[in-house]
Amino acid sequence: MSNQKFFPIIGLEVHAELKTKSKMFCSCPNDPFHAEKPNIFTCPVCLGLPGGLPVANQAAIEWTIKLGLALHCQINLCSKFDRKHYFYPDLPKGYQISQYDLPFCHDGYIDTSEGRVRIRRIHLEEDTAKLVHKEVNGIKVSLIDFNRSSVPLVEVVTEPDIQTGTQAKEYAKKLRQTLRFLNIADCDMEQGGMRLEANISLSPKPYNPEQSDFVLPNYKVEVKNINSFRFMEQAVNYELERQAVILNASETPVQETRGWDSVNNKTFSQRTKEDAADYRYFPDPDLPPFQFSVAQIETWRAELPELPEQLLQRWLAEFELAENLGAGFTETPHQAQWWETVMVAAKTAQFDVTKLAKAVINKKISTQPGADPKDICAKFQALATVDEVSDSELETAIATVLTANTDAVTKYRSGKTQIIGFLIGQVTRTLGKKIDPQVIQAALVETLK
Amino acid sequence: MSVTNTLTLKQALTALATKTVTLEQIYTDTEAAIQAKNSQLNIFLTLNDQAKKTALQQSETSLLKGLPIAVKDNFCTLGLKTTASAKVLENFIPPFESTVTQKLQQAGGVIIGKTNMDAWAHGSSTETSDFGPTLNPRNPAHLPGGSSGGSAAAVAADLCLGAIGSETAGSIRQPAAWCGVVGLKPTYGRVSRYGVVSMASSTDSPGPIAKTVEDACILLNTIAGPDERDSTTLKTPTPDFTSFLNQSLEELKIGVIYHDLPGLEETNAKLLKELEVFKTLGATVELAEALDPKLAIGVYTVVQRAEVSSNLARYDGIRYGASRATFGAEAKRRIMLGTYTLSKGYSEKYYELAQKIRTLFLEDFQRLFAKYDVLISPTSPDFAKKVGVTEGQAMFGELEDMLMEASSVSGLPGISVPYYRDPTTNLYLGMNIMAPMWREDLVIKTADAFEKNTHWNNWRKPQ
Numbered sequence: 001m002s003n004q005k006f007f008p009i010i011g012l013e014v015h016a017e018l019k020t021k022s023k024m025f026c027s028c029p030n031d032p033f034h035a036e037k038p039n040i041f042t043c044p045v046c047l048g049l050p051g052g053l054p055v056a057n058q059a060a061i062e063w064t065i066k067l068g069l070a071l072h073c074q075i076n077l078c079s080k081f082d083r084k085h086y087f088y089p090d091l092p093k094g095y096q097i098s099q100y101d102l103p104f105c106h107d108g109y110i111d112t113s114e115g116r117v118r119i120r121r122i123h124l125e126e127d128t129a130k131l132v133h134k135e136v137n138g139i140k141v142s143l144i145d146f147n148r149s150s151v152p153l154v155e156v157v158t159e160p161d162i163q164t165g166t167q168a169k170e171y172a173k174k175l176r177q178t179l180r181f182l183n184i185a186d187c188d189m190e191q192g193g194m195r196l197e198a199n200i201s202l203s204p205k206p207y208n209p210e211q212s213d214f215v216l217p218n219y220k221v222e223v224k225n226i227n228s229f230r231f232m233e234q235a236v237n238y239e240l241e242r243q244a245v246i247l248n249a250s251e252t253p254v255q256e257t258r259g260w261d262s263v264n265n266k267t268f269s270q271r272t273k274e275d276a277a278d279y280r281y282f283p284d285p286d287l288p289p290f291q292f293s294v295a296q297i298e299t300w301r302a303e304l305p306e307l308p309e310q311l312l313q314r315w316l317a318e319f320e321l322a323e324n325l326g327a328g329f330t331e332t333p334h335q336a337q338w339w340e341t342v343m344v345a346a347k348t349a350q351f352d353v354t355k356l357a358k359a360v361i362n363k364k365i366s367t368q369p370g371a372d373p374k375d376i377c378a379k380f381q382a383l384a385t386v387d388e389v390s391d392s393e394l395e396t397a398i399a400t401v402l403t404a405n406t407d408a409v410t411k412y413r414s415g416k417t418q419i420i421g422f423l424i425g426q427v428t429r430t431l432g433k434k435i436d437p438q439v440i441q442a443a444l445v446e447t448l449k
Numbered sequence: 450m451s452v453t454n455t456l457t458l459k460q461a462l463t464a465l466a467t468k469t470v471t472l473e474q475i476y477t478d479t480e481a482a483i484q485a486k487n488s489q490l491n492i493f494l495t496l497n498d499q500a501k502k503t504a505l506q507q508s509e510t511s512l513l514k515g516l517p518i519a520v521k522d523n524f525c526t527l528g529l530k531t532t533a534s535a536k537v538l539e540n541f542i543p544p545f546e547s548t549v550t551q552k553l554q555q556a557g558g559v560i561i562g563k564t565n566m567d568a569w570a571h572g573s574s575t576e577t578s579d580f581g582p583t584l585n586p587r588n589p590a591h592l593p594g595g596s597s598g599g600s601a602a603a604v605a606a607d608l609c610l611g612a613i614g615s616e617t618a619g620s621i622r623q624p625a626a627w628c629g630v631v632g633l634k635p636t637y638g639r640v641s642r643y644g645v646v647s648m649a650s651s652t653d654s655p656g657p658i659a660k661t662v663e664d665a666c667i668l669l670n671t672i673a674g675p676d677e678r679d680s681t682t683l684k685t686p687t688p689d690f691t692s693f694l695n696q697s698l699e700e701l702k703i704g705v706i707y708h709d710l711p712g713l714e715e716t717n718a719k720l721l722k723e724l725e726v727f728k729t730l731g732a733t734v735e736l737a738e739a740l741d742p743k744l745a746i747g748v749y750t751v752v753q754r755a756e757v758s759s760n761l762a763r764y765d766g767i768r769y770g771a772s773r774a775t776f777g778a779e780a781k782r783r784i785m786l787g788t789y790t791l792s793k794g795y796s797e798k799y800y801e802l803a804q805k806i807r808t809l810f811l812e813d814f815q816r817l818f819a820k821y822d823v824l825i826s827p828t829s830p831d832f833a834k835k836v837g838v839t840e841g842q843a844m845f846g847e848l849e850d851m852l853m854e855a856s857s858v859s860g861l862p863g864i865s866v867p868y869y870r871d872p873t874t875n876l877y878l879g880m881n882i883m884a885p886m887w888r889e890d891l892v893i894k895t896a897d898a899f900e901k902n903t904h905w906n907n908w909r910k911p912q
Contacts, residue, residue, distance in 0.1 A: 044525075044545045044644070045678075048763045050538065051525045051547055051644035055680050083759055085791075094762020280791035282800060285651035285756060287680055 003248055006202035008240050009217065010162035012117075013197040014175055015155050016185045017127060018060050024126045024152040025054030025097060031147075032130070033191045038145035046150035048092030053286050056081065060152035061104065061290070062300060063184040064124045067154060068105025069301045070178050071119055076102050077297070080289040081124075084279040089144060090128040098125035100281040110174050114167040118159040118209070127151040154185075160199070160207060160216065165236035169229045172196055173331075174308075181307050181333050189227050196226040200239045202247055219255045223267055226260050235260040238267055311336060319343045319353040328361050335369045345373035346380070356380050366438050382436065389435050394427075398440075398447050401426040412448060420444060454478040457908045458516065458610045458664035465514050472515050475610075476501040479517050479561065483608050490584045492602045493562035494522050495530045504559040511557025512671055519609035521600045522563040523570055524550050524655070525644040529560065533646040534578040535568040535780070537764045537771045547644025548679065549613060549655045549672045556671035561609050564599025569761065570615065570648040571779045572596050573623050573846035576839045579777050584836065587629055587875045591833040594624030594849070600658045601628040611668050612658040617649045618749050618857035619828075619850030621656050622865035626828035626879025629867045629907065631896070632658045633665040634853075636886045637860035638683045640669075641676035647760040649753040650681075652857050660908040662866060662897040666690035669889070688890065695901075696894040698730040703895070704737030704821030707852055716827040716878055723868045723880070724825065726902050727895075737821060740813040744806060745855035746847045751790050751803035752858065758787025782843055810855050818885045823895050826852050828865040828879035856883045864892045867905040877905075 023030045026045035035041055044052035065075055082100035103123035110117050129149040133142050156175060162168050176194060179185040187194040201217040208214055221239060226232045243253045258267040283289070306314070308330045312323040321343065329339035346356050356376075359365045365379045401423060402409055411419045424440050453475045456464065464470040480501070487493050497503075500517060507515030520526065523533040525543035532538040550560060567577040575598025576582040583598045585591040586606035593602040597614025601624035604612050614621040616634040625632025633656050640655040647653065657668035667690075674687040705724065708717050724734050761784055766773045776784070790799035817824060829849060839845045847854070856863055865879035880899075884891035900906050 044543075049525075049543070049545070050531070050533070050541070050646040050763070051543075051642075053643050053647075053679050055678060085759060085762060087762075087765060089767055092763060092768070094765055095759055278793045280759075280788065280793075280796070282755060282759070282791055282796065285649075285681075286647075 004204065006204060006244055006247060007206040008163050009160045009201050009203050009207050010168055010236060011160040011199045012158045012162060012168060012171060013155060013199070014172060015153050015195040015197075016176075016179055016187055017193045018063055018152040018154060018184050019186055020057055020059045020063070020152055022057060023150045024057050024060055024124070025150050028150070030151050032145075032151060033188065033193070035147045038132075038143070038147060041147045042149070046092075047146055048094075054097055054284070056287055057152060060124060063182065064104045064122060064154050065292075065297065066182055066300055066304060067156075067179065067184065068108060068122050069297070070182060070304055070307055071105075071108040071110060071122070071156075071175075073105035073108030073119060073122060075105055075292065075297050077292045077294070078102065078289060079104050079292070081284045081287045082281045083284045084125075084281055086277065086279060088128070089142065090131050090149075092129065092146070092149060096125060096128065097284055097287070099123035110171055110178075112167050112170040112174065114164060114170070115161070117161045117167070117171045120157045120159050122154060122156050125153050125155060127153045159209065161209065163207075165233035165240070168198060168236050169233040172229055172232060177308055177331060181305060183305070183333065189229075192227065196229075196232050198223045198226070198232060198236055198239075200236060200243070201253075202240065202243045219252050221253060221255070222257045223260060224257055224270065231260050231262055234265060235267055238265070242267070308336075315340075315343070319347060321353050321357055325354065325357045325361065328357075338369050338371075342373040342376050345377050349377050351377065351380060359383060363442055364436070364439055366442055379436075389431060389433060389439075393431065394440070394443055395447075397427050397430040398443060400430055402447070409448070452478050452482075452607075454482050454607045454610070455908075456610065457660045458667055459661065461516055461610050462514060462667075465509070472504055473501075476504060476517065479608065479610075482606065483562070486586070486606050486608065490586055490589065490602060490606060491581050492564055492583050492599050492606065492608060493519070494532060494534065494565050494580055494599070496562040497529060497560050500559050500561045507557045507559065512667070513553070513556050513558040515557055515559055516610045517561035518553060518558045518668070519562055519564050519600055519603035519612040520550055520553070520560050521566055521597050521612070521614045523566060523615060523646040523648075524613065525646070526550050526560060526563065529563065531563065531646070532580070533569050534566045534580055536579040536775045536777065538646070538769060539579075539771065541769055543644070545644060548641035548676045549645070552672050552674075553613065558671060562603075564597070564603055564612065566599055567596040567779075567846075568777050569646070569757070569780050570596040570617060570620055571757070571783055571846070572839065573619060573849040574834070574839045575599060575602075575624070576836065577777065577779045582836060585628060585833050585876070587877065588833070591835055591874075591876060592627070592838065594627035594829070594833060595846075596620040596624075597632075597658060598624045598628075601625050601630055601632065604628065604630045604658050604660055611660070611664050613655060613668070613672065614658045615645055615653060615655045616857070617652045617654075617753065619846075619853040621654075621658060622828050622853055622863060622879065622881055623850055625658050625865045626867070626877065626881075627833035629870065629877030629879075630658060630660060631662055631665050631867075631900075631906075632656070632865045632879075633669060633889075633892075634857075634863045635669060635673060635889060636683075636862040638681050639673050639687075639862070639887070639889070641674075641679040641682050643676055643678040647756075649756040650760065651752065651756060652860070661906060662864070662893060662900050663691065663694055665864070666694060666893060683887070690889060690893060693890040693893040694897045696898070698727060698732040698895065698898050701727070701732035701823070701895065702821045703727055703732050703734045704817060704824045705734060705826065706737050706739040706817070706824050707742055707826040708736050710742070713827060713830050716830060719869045719878060720825070720827055720880055723899075723903065726899065730898055730902065735821070737817060737824065739817060739824070740810060740855065742851045742855055745810060745858060746844075746851055748803045748806045748810070749850075749854040749858050750786075750844075750847055751799045752807065754783050754787035755791050755800050756787070757783045758785075758791065779843075807858050811859050814856070814859050814861065814885070822884070823891050824883045826881050828852065828881040832871060832874065832876040832878060853881060856881075860886055862886070862889045862892055864896045866896045866900055868899070868903070870905060870907075
């Protein structure tokens, strides 16, 4: 068995439900996760009844194009919807309205710390209904909930530029961050508001997009329905190892769709996919094609809110806060807004914003997004008046105290958590320094977990 | 008046306004006529037993004053069975109303019943209905044409005062021609398709079938107009179509197309003779050359089958209580052909090529309309065919509708009016008058002048 080095070739397909008021092609409310019961947000159009006709949701189209602009995409001035045909009980028309050869956006990118990930296309489509498998009166049945049928769904497809599980995770997180800053999607992963799929293969040579005759591997494995960033990173890493073992045995991994088993931490085969399915795409004759003007696109570009990249640059300019530090405060627009009020307060009080940021990031100051900036400033000031302690110094002190006080540890673990006050006092004494008790408490709780 | 069901829609409206007849009388006569003829002719699949009651509640000031209108069975009607003459939908009672029937009823029209058609509107005979053929009221040994054959027959047999049909390529005009009535196919996008069981979405056009051109205009007034539920409707105001009646034809330029097609010698000879009347009305009549209509058969067949295969995909056996085996032979053929032409590797060869040729037809009509105001040809190659003729003829409809397919794939408006009646068989020929998109005014004024200056319309006394 050889042990050749392989180079990962990974592409991601991410689906996100847009949070428009109404559905993609009808006026039913778009709120499947808060519906009181199944099949209350339905009409002849999203039920696919005879004679139901789609009418495109203009807001969803505008949002998709704005997402494209935020991700540095080119916009197709002429675009259209196509029918994608396949048979499944959750697809009431026998086809999904999607986009084929003229997606609204193409050729964009997201920069990650491990390199640029090019975006091949962003298109808009309708979500399917939801199948619920249940036992009713002792009989196994599959029920269909059409509340989700025809909810607007954007699909963002990358080029195979991703090389590691961590890069895949960073890319997906940045995409979610952009969707949230644009305020167009909630991206609730658990509910399925954002869904991740990774296409993974290994190549004997590193992928070079500049090289036009680069031959991609003759197989690819698609891992579908991943509902957390952590699972995706794990699934990618698992697949890379699994495929390397197969390739080292001079075999080719099977081209297939796999799922992620989060209990046993491994991927498992779902179905083999030898050829590309034939979806018989053709332009939907119920929806006239779109023609956008350059002026329209530029108006939308001008309407874009401040996005994370721009925000970090502004913070650097206004608060001299390094981008890598600022990034920790931009997961959601809500968090970013809060952090900005903290920085304004700190600047007014003539504090060093970078030191404050580090204190918060390193949990020297315990706080929550939304906390009163004045409190944070007060804690920061208090911190400045107490002695500094290094992480290792603190760890050593805690270890000493816990070894010497096994009784207290046992009591704490059995639920008598108030004993922590005693332990904090012991640690302070061992260190012989004046330290913020909250910092010690946080470290203790962490160690005792 | 003894048989008020034989009035034209206009005459009935006038008689109601002047109180020379009552609505009750019209319903009594109409229901008696249905009672007498429907079981033989198989025109209505479903009768609205609430029709009279609903009619008597209509306002006297409404446009249609409660008069009985027949509606093709592919328009979804709230609470009234809608089958598209297909076994798959045998028990489908829509929970919603199509835009056309909603507008019709808002204008005071009452649906007297739902009319037979070729199943899924696939055909030109009404013989391929899953519920048996409709017979031609003019001569029951013959077919009424189709797919809106039931609606055309209902008008010809005076079982209603007007009817609604739908056309994809000839489905209003061809049965109108075969039944000796008027069929108006509006511009694609003039009338909403919302709630019409989809056949070929890019050409489906609902429209009126009526006793006279004027009646057709009155009906079109009630159903035309933009609809926010159909993205393909025109978003500009709709004209009053009756305002195009009684207009001068002075300086109107008429081009006659398909005048030298083999097999059409008799129909064309009779047509050319009738067209002489236009010259006396100040119009010019010239022979013109159009693209070979046989090309249109190919284009239409490929595009239509592709859209059919997609539109019928929803009847997947999970809903509507009927398995896929319930599809009739014609629907199965169309689904298979459409699926094939859209398949990978073939769509370029068929579907995309067909769309390119479609563009050639659009250009050809542009060229012709630069020279002529309207184009005229026979509606159908021949008189109504005999019952049983479609047996084993998969391309029957396409050959029947050959003369209308080019204009249909181009979205043009057209009207069929009777121009000849055979005294032996009592069967009619119809002429098809076409104009550029959105120019219903031209087809209406031409057809209206022809009708009023000839004696072929049996509801009009010769003037």
